Amino acid sequence: xxxxxxxxxxxxxxxxxxxxxxxxxxxxxxxxxxxxxxxxxxxxxxxxxxxxxxxxxxxxxxxxxxxxxxxxxxxxxxxxxxxxxxxxxxxxxxxxxxxxxxxxxxxxxxxxxxxxxxxxxxxxxxxxxxxxxxxxxxxxxxxxxxxxxxxxxxxxxxxxxxxxx
Amino acid sequence: xxxxxxxxxxxxxxxxxxxxxxxxxxxxxxxxxxxxxxxxxxxxxxxxxxxxxxxxxxxxxxxxxxxxxxxxxxxxxxxxxxxxxxxxxxxxxxxxxxxxxxxxxxxxxxxxxxxxxxxxxxxxxxxxxxxxxxxxx
Numbered sequence: 001x002x003x004x005x006x007x008x009x010x011x012x013x014x015x016x017x018x019x020x021x022x023x024x025x026x027x028x029x030x031x032x033x034x035x036x037x038x039x040x041x042x043x044x045x046x047x048x049x050x051x052x053x054x055x056x057x058x059x060x061x062x063x064x065x066x067x068x069x070x071x072x073x074x075x076x077x078x079x080x081x082x083x084x085x086x087x088x089x090x091x092x093x094x095x096x097x098x099x100x101x102x103x104x105x106x107x108x109x110x111x112x113x114x115x116x117x118x119x120x121x122x123x124x125x126x127x128x129x130x131x132x133x134x135x136x137x138x139x140x141x142x143x144x145x146x147x148x149x150x151x152x153x154x155x156x157x158x159x160x161x162x163x164x165x
Numbered sequence: 166x167x168x169x170x171x172x173x174x175x176x177x178x179x180x181x182x183x184x185x186x187x188x189x190x191x192x193x194x195x196x197x198x199x200x201x202x203x204x205x206x207x208x209x210x211x212x213x214x215x216x217x218x219x220x221x222x223x224x225x226x227x228x229x230x231x232x233x234x235x236x237x238x239x240x241x242x243x244x245x246x247x248x249x250x251x252x253x254x255x256x257x258x259x260x261x262x263x264x265x266x267x268x269x270x271x272x273x274x275x276x277x278x279x280x281x282x283x284x285x286x287x288x289x290x291x292x293x294x295x296x297x298x299x300x301x302x
Contacts, residue, residue: 004169006177062187085217087176089224097220108216136253137216
């Protein structure tokens with residue numbers, strides 16, 4: 001799926017996604033609502049079992065954020081065929097740099113991801129779209145937000161923010 | 166080393182540095198130094214005309230500053246500014262250094278009134294390396 005994503009990182013993210021889902025009382029095969037650039041559909045999520053007795057060993061927010069990254073990166077590949085190039089420093093306004101090699105032309109995609117443990121993802125999605133819009137030296141800017149209470153994942157395109165310089 | 170391998174390494178290094186920083190763990194500066202080295206290797210492998218090359222150049226300078234290695238950050242920035250780079254990259258590199266200098270001046274307000282920025286940066290480096298008692302030595 002993402003050959004340039006280090007295996008230890010992928011396992012850690014998937015493990016935290018499992019914790020984020022199971023602490024919200026979800027079981028394997030839970031329905032995931034999808035909002036891909038405002039086209040609504042649904043899918044099914046499955047994951048390796050998590051040991052909730054060890055959840056206190058993890059930072060609460062990191063479970064949500066890293067878990068969201070696992071779900072969003074899987075979604076980005078499954079539905080857009082994007083592949084991870086590398087992680088970016090936060091000052092680049094995005095978490096990941098991916099490549100979109102469909103249609104024979106390679107495009108570089110900035111993807112900012114965030115997770116919401118409880119409640120709506122709408123406000124966070126707006127916030128992340130505004131953030132990734134500032135990303136430079138990329139062809140496309142996208143934000144992905146994953147909600148774990150009622151599993152939902154949104155992947156939206158952001159217009160480039162034009163600046164003076 | 167191939168860029169794919171470097172990209173995988175830099176992803177892991179940034180991840181580790183962010184996790185350490187989140188928990189306020191002191192060796193985060195060492196982790197950022199590792200990020201800076203890997204970004205520098207990527208910058209060597211990728212031309213400045215490529216978007217990933219420009220991202221790596223900004224990353225090398227930024228991570229060096231996060232590591233508290235001001236001399237390295239300025240040396241890298243000078244080298245990248247000397248390249249035939251797009252104006253946007255040169256502006257971004259100068260902005261990274263300026264913003265760090267401003268952050269430094271506000272963090273060390275008293276020092277910045279009495280010393281130049283370079284002196285304040287040296288003071289910060291010595292403080293980071295040796296602690297408060299090291300400065301008195």
